Amino acid sequence: MKRYYYMDILTILATIAVVFLHTSEYAFSNQTGDSHWVIAVILQVTFIWAVPIFFMMSGAHLLDYRERYDTVTFFKKRMTKVFVPFIFWSFVWYILNPFIFHQPTDYHIGQFIDAVMHNSIQPIFWFFYFVIGFYISAPLLAKITNKADKTLALYLLTVNMVFVNILSYYYEVRLQTDNFFLHGIQIGAAGGVGFFVVGWYLKNTVLHKWQKNMLYVAALASVAIMIALTIYLSIKRGKFAREVYD
Template sequence: MSNPVNISKQHYYYLDILNIVATFAVVCLHTSDYVFQFSPNEPNWYLSLLIQILFIWAVPIFFMISGANLLNYRERYDTKVFFKKRCVHVLFPFIFWSLTWYVWNHVALGMPGWSIKNFWYEFEQNSIQPIFWFFYYIIPVYIAMPFLSIIANNKNKKIVEYIIFLYVLGTGIVNYIYTLLHRSFDMLVANIPLALEMGIGIFFVGWYLHNYKISDKARH
């Protein structure tokens, strides 16, 4: 089905391009929040809906880029360096901007409840700035990356394919059906790992497409 690709320390420009277009797409998504205020009689609502449809792929692309770049981090540096880099580039900015936004909410905007205890509560619940949900999703994946990276190698190709299968099954089929039925996950499917909980299969999809040459049909 596929052959491994030599992924030595070369620069991959397609990942740069994906980062650029995905960043643009995220900006477009955040200019069309009006779509969440259902107003079928307003032309702007349909424009917002169109923008959402055209650019909703942005965040999954970012997750796939992370999978392509980070699941093989052991080829470039050790786990200690990996966590240092994640702290500098993700954790510290997350904490800094959460504090900054909290101060803005409670000082500049006058929201009640200003206290350290309240900050910690809002920080835990992602109620300081809901747009930060991305951090709450990706940081746990980073924490799991040391053992996920052990799976992601050529010897475990079949295991990775199985993880991707679970992801497609859970997210693309089971989750979609439950959404159509307006049902929450029941105990029968809610605890299937790597598919329905964290959905880290998308990171493995990025790693797989980056590391293996496959046919256009299979890639699509």
């Protein structure tokens, strides 16, 4: 299997970025206007790409899994590497939480299943739900992501861009309910599907210099806009505007 060294570098950088995110959570304190709060917001926005980068690399690695093994083998590998650890550590936290937070509880399997389904055991496990959802969808997405003909992949990314990255973002920033079209376009606009597919697309596409430059400029503009808008709306609303850099 070919090794992509830029992904090794991205893994290192994204890991460092996660540390920055978890050490700048003062941004969520609603101490709007405070100089330390402003620095924390800048760090949060600047490094928010960490987990999406991991999602993109998962798509880059796994959406061509049929070149290496069949779908049954794919699910077996994902089961042992992700699903089993997810259930195991969810159970550990389910047992320990009452002792950590000094809350009496009546342990039973129904309560555990309900807590897993609603991510109420350990909220930091949210990424497991994204990744497992991606694995379940991978056999379908793998049919769309075709190296010889990227038309369907581009169509899916266009739908995702319009309905998630533009329309949904607009309504989230305005604290309004998501546009109702999302309920009918799940395959192209659900969860983090765009991250996984665009990761595969960038791995298998040679970009022209002008395309790279356009992406660099867009990235820098996005960071500047998100920092400014997060600070402005947080101060205006008197609480941290997390949705601005979603």
